[in-house]
Amino acid sequence: MNAVRKQRLFIVLGVLAGLAAAVALVTYALKQNINLFYTPQQVASGEAPVGSRMRVGGLVVPGSVERNQETLNVVFDLTDGKGTFTVHYQGILPDLFREGQGIVANGTLAQPLRFEADEVLAKHDETYMPPEVQDALEKAGHPGAGPAQDAP
Amino acid sequence: MWSTLVRWYHQLGSPRYFYRFSTVVLPWLWVLAIVLTAVGLVWGLAFAPEDYQQGNSYRIIFIHVPAAGAALTGYVAMGVAGLVALVWRMKMAEIMIRAIAPFGAVLAAVALLTGAIWGKPTWGTYWVWDARLTSMLIMLFLYLGVVALMKAIEDDRQGARAASLLSVVGVINVVVVKYSVEWWNSLHQGSTINLTRETTMPAEMLVPLLVSMAGIYLLFAVSVLVRARAEILRRERKSRWLQEEV
Numbered sequence: 001m002n003a004v005r006k007q008r009l010f011i012v013l014g015v016l017a018g019l020a021a022a023v024a025l026v027t028y029a030l031k032q033n034i035n036l037f038y039t040p041q042q043v044a045s046g047e048a049p050v051g052s053r054m055r056v057g058g059l060v061v062p063g064s065v066e067r068n069q070e071t072l073n074v075v076f077d078l079t080d081g082k083g084t085f086t087v088h089y090q091g092i093l094p095d096l097f098r099e100g101q102g103i104v105a106n107g108t109l110a111q112p113l114r115f116e117a118d119e120v121l122a123k124h125d126e127t128y129m130p131p132e133v134q135d136a137l138e139k140a141g142h143p144g145a146g147p148a149q150d151a152p
Numbered sequence: 153m154w155s156t157l158v159r160w161y162h163q164l165g166s167p168r169y170f171y172r173f174s175t176v177v178l179p180w181l182w183v184l185a186i187v188l189t190a191v192g193l194v195w196g197l198a199f200a201p202e203d204y205q206q207g208n209s210y211r212i213i214f215i216h217v218p219a220a221g222a223a224l225t226g227y228v229a230m231g232v233a234g235l236v237a238l239v240w241r242m243k244m245a246e247i248m249i250r251a252i253a254p255f256g257a258v259l260a261a262v263a264l265l266t267g268a269i270w271g272k273p274t275w276g277t278y279w280v281w282d283a284r285l286t287s288m289l290i291m292l293f294l295y296l297g298v299v300a301l302m303k304a305i306e307d308d309r310q311g312a313r314a315a316s317l318l319s320v321v322g323v324i325n326v327v328v329v330k331y332s333v334e335w336w337n338s339l340h341q342g343s344t345i346n347l348t349r350e351t352t353m354p355a356e357m358l359v360p361l362l363v364s365m366a367g368i369y370l371l372f373a374v375s376v377l378v379r380a381r382a383e384i385l386r387r388e389r390k391s392r393w394l395q396e397e398v
Contacts (some may be wrong), residue, residue: 094276134204
C-alpha cells in the first residue's frame with residue numbers, strides 16, 4: 001500500500017474511532033433516557049421520581065390481578081424479582097396481557113409504590129413455539145415453559 | 153489464498169470485468185433469489201405452525217426479520233464500499249454505494265412498517281420510542297442521507313466522496329441497532345436467531361425463516377447488481393470497451 005493511501009486509511013479509521021468513542025460516551029451519559037422504562041427494583045429503591053410521567057416495566061405477579069366487575073379498573077403487582085409495586089389501570093388491556101407476562105406501563109408514580117397507568121403495553125420474548133409443544137412442556141412441568149398460560 | 157483475494161479485488165474493481173462477470177452470474181442469481189423467496193414466504197405464511205402465544209400474528213416475522221437483517225447487512229456492505237472508495241478511490245466502490253443505498257432504504261422502511269403492523273396486535277401500539285425502533289429509524293435516515301448527498305452533488309466523484317464518509321460513519325449505528333436490545337431495556341424483544349447462544353425457535357419455524365432470509369438477501373443482492381450495471385453503463389458510456397460490448 002502506498003504512503004498516500006496508508007495516510008488516508010489512518011485518517012478514515014481515526015475519524016471512525018473518534019466518532020465511535022463520542023457516540024459511546026453520549027449514549028452512556030444518556031443511559032437513563034434511552035432505557036425505555038424503570039424496573040421494579042428502581043421504583044422500590046426510590047430511584048424513580050415520584051410524581052413525574054414515566055414508563056415502568058416488569059412481570060405481572062401471578063395471582064395479583066384484581067379486576068373490578070363493573071368498571072374497567074384493574075390492579076396488579078409488577079415485579080422483577082428484586083422489587084415489587086402496584087399498578088392501577090383503567091382501560092382495555094392488550095391481548096397478550098396475562099399473569100407472568102412482561103409488560104410496560106406508561107403513567108405516573110402517584111406514591112412511592114403506587115403507579116397509575118394510562119397505557120399498558122405487552123412485551124413478548126424472543127421464544128416462539130407451536131401450541132402443542134407449549135402444552136407438552138406444561139404437562140411435563142418444564143420450568144422453561146414460558147409465561148403462565150391461564151387466562152387472567 | 154491471499155493472492156487470490158487480491159486478484160479478485162482488482163478484477164471486480166474494474167467496471168469492465170464486473171460488467172462481464174455480472175452478465176454471467178445474474179440469471180442464476182435471479183432464479184435462486186425468486187425461488188428461495190417464494191418458497192420461504194409461502195412456507196412461513198401458510199404452512200409453518202402458529203405460535204403458542206401470538207397465534208397467527210407472529211407470521212409477519214417471515215418478512216420483518218429478513219428485511220431488517222438485509223437492511224443491516226446492506227449498510228455494512230455500503231460502509232466497506234465507502235472505506236474502499238475513500239482510501240483507494242476505486243470507481244466500482246463508488247458505484248456500489250450508489251447501487252446499495254436506495255434498496256437499503258426500502259428494506260429499512262419495510263422493516264419499520266412491518267414492525268409497526270406487528271406491534272399493534274402484540275404490544276398494543278404501533279410505535280414506541282425505544283432504543284431498537286429509534287436506532288432503526290436513524291438507519292433509514294442515514295440511507296436516505298446517502299441517496300440525497302449523491303443526488304445533491306452534481307459531480308459523480310465529489311458526491312461519492314461525501315456519501316462514502318456518511319456510509320463509513322453510519323456503520324457505528326449498525327452496531328447500536330444490533331445491540332440496542334441488550335444494552336438498554338426496550339419493548340422490542342431480544343434476537344431469536346443467535347450464533348453464540350441457543351436459538352429460541354423450533355426447526356419447523358426456523359427453517360422457513362432462514363429460507364426466506366436467504367431469498368430476500370439474494371433479491372437485495374440481485375437488485376444491487378442490476379442497479380450497479382445500469383450505473384456502469386451511465387458512467388462508462390464514452391469508453392470504448394462498453395461500446396464494443398453493447
